[in-house]
Amino acid sequence: MVQEIFNHRSIRKYKPDQVNPEIIDKILEAASRAPTTGNMQVYSIVVTTDAQIKEQLSPCHFNQAMVKQAPVLLTFCADFNRFKQWCRIRNANHKAYNNFLSFVTAAIDALLAAQNACLEAESNGLGTCYLGTTTYTASRIIEILKLPRGVVPVTTLVIGYADENPSLTDRLPIRAIAHSETYNPYSDTEIEALYAEKENRDDSKKFVAENNKENLAQVFTDVRYTEKDNQHFSETLLEVLRNQGFMQ
Amino acid sequence: MVQEIFNHRSIRKYKPDQVNPEIIDKILEAASRAPTTGNMQVYSIVVTTDAQIKEQLSPCHFNQAMVKQAPVLLTFCADFNRFKQWCRIRNANHKAYNNFLSFVTAAIDALLAAQNACLEAESNGLGTCYLGTTTYTASRIIEILKLPRGVVPVTTLVIGYADENPSLTDRLPIRAIAHSETYNPYSDTEIEALYAEKENRDDSKKFVAENNKENLAQVFTDVRYTEKDNQHFSETLLEVLRNQGFMQ
Numbered sequence: 002m003v004q005e006i007f008n009h010r011s012i013r014k015y016k017p018d019q020v021n022p023e024i025i026d027k028i029l030e031a032a033s034r035a036p037t038t039g040n041m042q043v044y045s046i047v048v049t050t051d052a053q054i055k056e057q058l059s060p061c062h063f064n065q066a067m068v069k070q071a072p073v074l075l076t077f078c079a080d081f082n083r084f085k086q087w088c089r090i091r092n093a094n095h096k097a098y099n100n101f102l103s104f105v106t107a108a109i110d111a112l113l114a115a116q117n118a119c120l121e122a123e124s125n126g127l128g129t130c131y132l133g134t135t136t137y138t139a140s141r142i143i144e145i146l147k148l149p150r151g152v153v154p155v156t157t158l159v160i161g162y163a164d165e166n167p168s169l170t171d172r173l174p175i176r177a178i179a180h181s182e183t184y185n186p187y188s189d190t191e192i193e194a195l196y197a198e199k200e201n202r203d204d205s206k207k208f209v210a211e212n213n214k215e216n217l218a219q220v221f222t223d224v225r226y227t228e229k230d231n232q233h234f235s236e237t238l239l240e241v242l243r244n245q246g247f248m249q
Numbered sequence: 250m251v252q253e254i255f256n257h258r259s260i261r262k263y264k265p266d267q268v269n270p271e272i273i274d275k276i277l278e279a280a281s282r283a284p285t286t287g288n289m290q291v292y293s294i295v296v297t298t299d300a301q302i303k304e305q306l307s308p309c310h311f312n313q314a315m316v317k318q319a320p321v322l323l324t325f326c327a328d329f330n331r332f333k334q335w336c337r338i339r340n341a342n343h344k345a346y347n348n349f350l351s352f353v354t355a356a357i358d359a360l361l362a363a364q365n366a367c368l369e370a371e372s373n374g375l376g377t378c379y380l381g382t383t384t385y386t387a388s389r390i391i392e393i394l395k396l397p398r399g400v401v402p403v404t405t406l407v408i409g410y411a412d413e414n415p416s417l418t419d420r421l422p423i424r425a426i427a428h429s430e431t432y433n434p435y436s437d438t439e440i441e442a443l444y445a446e447k448e449n450r451d452d453s454k455k456f457v458a459e460n461n462k463e464n465l466a467q468v469f470t471d472v473r474y475t476e477k478d479n480q481h482f483s484e485t486l487l488e489v490l491r492n493q494g495f496m497q
Contacts, residue, residue: 002275002369002372002373003251003253003279003365003368003369003372005251006279006282006283006365006368006369007278007279007282009282009283009284011284026423027250029423029426029427030255030423031251031254031255032426033420033421033423033426034254034255034257034420035254035257035364036257036259036367036378036379038381038474039381039469039473039474040418040419040420041469041474042420042421042425042426044426045426045427045428045432046426046427046428047427047428047430047431047432048427048428048429048430049430049431050430051430054430054431080426083425083435083440083443084469086435086437086440087440087444087466088466088469088470090437090440090441090466091463091464091465091466091467092463092464092466092467093464093466093467093469093470093471094467094470094471094475094476095470096476097469097470097474097475097476097479098474098479100479100480100483101483101486101487102384102385102479102480102482102483102486103479103483105356105384105403105486106381106384108353108356108360109360109381109384109403109404112356112357112360112361112364113360113363113364113367113379114426115361116283116360116361116364116365117251117254117364117368119284119361120251120254120365120368121250121251121254124250124251125250130284131284131361133286133287133354133357136350136353136354136357137350145431146428146431146432147431147432148432149432149434152432155353155357156357170288171288172281172282172288172290173281173290175274175277175278175281177290177331178277178280178281178290178292178293178294178328179277179293179294179295179296180293180294180295180296180394181296182295182296182297182298182299182302183295183297183302183393183394183395184293184295184394184395184396184397184400186397187331187334189334189338192331192334192335192338193338195331196335215339215340216339216340216341217339218335218336218338218339218340218341219339219340219341219342221287221289221332221336221341221345222336222341222342222343222345223341223342225287226286226287226289226345226346227342227345228342228344228345231345231346231348231350231351232348232350234350235348235349235350235351238349238350238353239349
């Protein structure tokens, strides 16, 4: 049993303590051990500790305080730039990777590496939090982190020493996410049963009341992850893929 | 230090031994502890052990022997179907998630969960291998696993008891994948230095000779991951996203 997996909490409040560079190196090494497609390792990790750069990145992550507070940000990027440069030097057809599949392949590499980094950080006594905002504001992150064509940020991991001690987050029952042999469609009654515990939690009821909604699902659709925002960010992300050379 | 991370090898030969269902449950639980966007858990895992279904899936994974040989396949899917069904029942705007960003969000959830499953399987003495072919043949996998609209398979994890004991795979030096503060562009000389060890390995030289190519980069571009295949699979994957309702 991998203890870190079962102990994981997202940490959103950090102490100002710096992280020893040797621990960062260990985290990067853990990331690099993740399996990747054809062992191409088509991802990069930008390690940001500089206060000014974190300040610039802060609005990309909707000004969540932890971005400036935590000592280290790891931005995981789908990266075919390095691989294509190698191909160019070797007179190999680097144009083979200017397409959508290659973006997806590289994003998979980056994300498996990110989860290794997350667990290794936690095993070294650090707290972590993923920032889903990375794909929303990828075009601005590309400018700030000077990412060349062929590189697209897909997630960011905040790392530092925890200044809070949250409980384990609730999860749907395993039978909600696991399917036996083939996909097992849900009846409406089953869906209601699977989401009942989540809907009946005190914090869920508080969200519903605070946002003046009828139920928790509406908090998601009308407040947290709305159609308008999702459509806007879909367009900007597709534009990023075109600009970074993945839609040719 | 998470031992499993540093011990990981992809296993491609499996013993016929079945995996205890309690171990499968533990692996699924590990997957479900992975962080997900807004704790929406917009992914599903299809657990396939049935010989007939594995037989059907085999060509989707280019008839690699391990697909039929290993006792368990876990197909990780980006899944907004379940979440949208809940929204529909609750009179919330389920159309908010019929877009590209939602596919990417769900794929991120699925992939972080997959890496937890991989490490937990290994910690239980099992071997694993990811199949990159899942995104290439997603439309056929959707038919076989009966995935409804809103669901797209993104990776497959083969699980079983190893019948081989490979060495650790080579990796690029950490400085090849890590960037300090912002992206550090590579000079051609640096790229040659970073790929030198990989190019000089005996197995690399064997690949080059067997495929009658000038160098290792050309084995990737001309044989393993070609422009023609990548463009074809890009088109079919984008078609899958449209058919599954993620490009509206």
